[in-house]
Every structure is written in structure tokens, then in C-alpha cells.
């Protein structure tokens with residue numbers, strides 16, 4: 331069993347030793363606590379552990395079996411035990427495994443990519459100027475993030491994303507688009523998601539032409555029943571989880587936005603990180619240290635939230651994407667064997683892009699009573715043509731991590747900064763398909779390794795089902811055809827009916 335108690339004893343020992351002191355005591359620390367994998371550099375020197383605490387963390391990685399767990403994941407073993415499935419997102423993007431099932435899945439994914447390339451060419455050749463991608467959760471957030479981050483000005487098609495069941499979202503998405511020059515992609519692993527079916531029907535009817543409606547789904551029958559021709563349906567499989575699926579045909583909108591070659595470079599970047607996470611020695615393994623840092627902040631320091639702060643406008647959607655990846659994966663309170671957990675699991679993930687957020691919530695990061703660990707993410711090379719702005723962006727990024735850690739004393743308590751606020755800095759040499767693929771894969775593996783330490787399943791999401799079931803039961807009540815069971819809901823329905 332992983333020994334979290336020892337971590338807490340190290341945290342208690344270090345309670346009066348701020349990071350500034352750790353840095354003074356060890357002149358090598360700033361350099362030693364950094365790792366590089368290709369274009370991705372990470373610095374952990376401003377986290378609140380010392381050498382002995384790190385030894386305890388690596389011992390925990392050993393007790394939890396991080397290395398074997400990485401191998402099980404990539405080999406396609408049934409890591410999603412509550413649903414009896416593998417989680418083979420790594421097989422979608424090259425493959426660091428020789429296991430037969432993993433290889434077979436890779437081959438299926440390669441075939442699907444060939445079809446996807448043909449469909450990308452067909453859409454681009456058809457005079458389409460706009461594509462509406464309809465999906466939600468894992469069938470939306472990944473493509474939305476990557477298309478937003480990597481689309482180049484002057485791309486042949488603009489990709490729009492429609493997720494919310496609120497009809498205002500559909501109205502706003504379609505306004506200004508020409509149905510004759512628009513294609514739609516309905517993305518749903520199950521093809522049973524209420525939001526996607528309702529929005530998909532709106533877009534299909536608005537297009538008035540089924541020939542430009544495409545689907546990505548693991549449920550081809552349901553997609554076909556919706557009226558989508560089989561040659562326009564790309565496959566998904568049960569061995570790919572929704573929030574791990576942007577590397578599959580779910581990435582069709584990405585390929586349209588950035589081109590199929592750059593989509594494949596994204597996959598190659600992720601595959602490089604896969605190989606690193608499964609092959610690198612524990613102390614050189616970036617996924618290990620990222621996961622161990624998260625466990626340290628949550629279980630040793632007891633920090634209840636985690637911020638993610640991309641200092642790059644192109645990564646502004648990363649916090650939204652990571653909220654699903656991390657919180658849907660790790661928001662669990664039962665162990666794999668059903669036993670209740672002794673340790674707290676996922677902190678609340680939140681964040682937003684710098685420098686905007688400096689002028690909104692950073693006050694609380696610097697002087698609030700809660701310590702919030704943060705992942706800062708920056709990009710070294712500017713590609714925006716505004717060098718002065720980029721220098722200002724980097725200066726702000728470096729300044730914030732420094733100020734949060736070092737603080738500043740003052741006789742005036744209102745003007746004092748306590749410091750000792752932990753952060754990790756992730757720096758990409760440039761924002762490219764390769765480096766973004768690596769960054770996302772790093773978070774995927776860090777999440778998985780945290781789940782391994784806690785003994786939970788990172789790949790199910792039963793917690794989202796209850797609300798969906800209740801909403802379905804309430805639909806007839808909203809039409810006045812049934813009574814709600816719940817007393818408060820009955821009062822609320824009466825209020826809605828009176829004001830409708």
C-alpha cells in the first residue's frame with residue numbers, strides 16, 4: 331500500500347522551511363529539479379518538497395507500482411476494471427507496446443486515419459468554408475482546445491463547436507453561416523447523448539442536406555439510424571475513453587482546422603511522451619514527477635484546489651479541457667475494489683490564461699488564506715510577430731512564479747506577501763502540434779499515475795449518470811404530462827410554469 335503517512339510527516343517537518351530557504355540551502359536545486367523531454371521543459375524547484383520528501387515520494391511511486399502500471403496501460407490490459415475495458419489512447423498515436431491487443435488496436439486506428447484523411451480531402455474539395463462540430467464533454471473539449479490552439483490564420487475552413495443543449499448556443503453558432511457551404515460533424519461515442527442528438531438534429535435540419543453531415547461514433551447503428559450514411563461515419567471503439575479520445579477520429583475537426591499532416595504530428599508528439607513515460611527511469615520520468623507533485627500537494631500538504639495558468643492565448647481552453655480530464659478521471663471516492671478511500675482524491679481544478687487572470691483572481695493566489703498550487707505554462711518562442719508583447723508575457727510569467735514563491739515582507743500586513751506558494755513551470759520551446767501533443771499526453775499520464783497511487787479507476791465516470799437520469803425523468807414534467815416526485819422540484823416546476 332502506498333505510504334501517504336510518511337509524506338505527511340515530511341510535510342510537517344518542512345512546515346517552517348519555505349521554498350526560499352530550500353533554494354538557499356541547495357544552490358543546485360533550481361537546476362536539479364528540472365526535466366526536459368524534447369521541446370517540453372519542466373521546473374519543479376518551487377514545490378515545497380526537499381530531497382528527503384522526494385525520496386519518500388519516489389518510494390510511494392515504487393509501492394504503488396508506477397512503472398508496471400504504465401506498462402499495463404500501454405499494453406492494453408483491463409485498466410478500466412469497473413467497465414471491463416482497456417484504455418488504449420496510446421495505441422491511437424504510434425505505439426510503445428508490443429502487446430498483441432495493443433498492436434491490433436493501433437492497426438484499427440491507422441485504418442481509421444486513412445479514411446479520415448480521405449474525408450478531410452473530400453470536405454475541403456467540396457467548397458465547404460465552415461464546419462460545425464457537434465459534441466459534448468470528451469467529444470468536444472479536446473478538438474475545441476487543439477483546433478483553437480493550432481489553427482493558422484487563412485485556414486481553408488473555419489471550425490465551430492456546438493456543445494451546450496441551450497438553444498442559444500445553436501443560434502449563436504449558426505448565425506452568419508451559409509448552409510450551402512457548411513458541413514456538420516456529429517461526434518458521440520455512444521450516439522445517445524441528449525445534447526448532441528438535439529443539437530445534431532438542429533444542425534442537420536438547418537443544413538437541409540444530409541450529404542454534408544458526418545459522424546464519429548462507436549455506435550454506427552445509432553448514427554445510421556439518425557440518417558448518416560455509413561461512408562460518412564468514422565469509427566471509435568470502447569477501448570478509447572471519451573476524455574482521452576481527441577487522438578482518434580474524434581480529432582476529425584482538428585484535422586480539418588489544422589490539416590491532416592499536422593494532426594499526425596500531434597499524435598507523434600504524444601507518442602514521444604508515451605515512450606518517455608513507459609521507458610524513462612523513475613527519477614528522470616516527467617509523468618512520474620508531475621503525478622508525485624500532485625499527490626504531494628493534495629495528500630501531504632492537504633491543498634484542496636489546483637490552478638492551471640497557460641501564459642499563451644492559444645492555450646486559453648486548456649483549463650476547460652483539463653477540468654474534464656482531471657476531475658472526471660479522479661473525482662472518485664471508492665477504490666477499485668469498492669472499499670472507501672482513506673485519502674482525499676482530486677482537488678478542484680480551475681484556471682485561465684495569463685496575463686488576463688493576473689487582473690482577476692491572482693489577488694487571492696498572492697494573499698488569500700488558501701494556498702493554491704499552480705501549473706504555469708509558457709511558450710519560449712513567439713510566433714505572433716509582436717516581440718515586445720511576447721517579452722512582456724514572459725516577464726509576467728516568470729515574475730508571478732517568483733513573487734508567489736518568494737513573497738515580500740512588510741510592516742503593513744495589507745502590503746505583505748507570505749510567499750511559499752508552490753508552482754510548477756512547464757515551458758514549450760514553441761507551440762507546435764508535436765509539443766502540444768506531448769503536453770496533453772503528459773497530463774493524461776500524470777492523471778493515470780495519480781489514480782494508481784489512490785487505487786481508483788481513472789477511466790469510468792458513473793458520477794455523471796444520476797443527473798442525466800433525473801433530467802430524463804423530468805422532461806415529461808416540464809411538458810406538464812407528469813408530476814415530479816421531489817417536493818422542491820414540484821415547487822420549482824410550478825414556479826416555471828407560472829412564468830413561462
Ligand SMILES: O=P(O)(O)OC[C@H]1O[C@](O)(CO)[C@@H](O)[C@@H]1O
Pocket residue numbers: 466467468469517518519520521522523526572573658791794
Ligand atoms: O461521446 P458521448 O457518448 O456523446 O459522451 C459525451 C461525454 O459524456 C460523458 O460520458 C459524461 O459527461 C463524457 O465522459 C463524454 O465525454
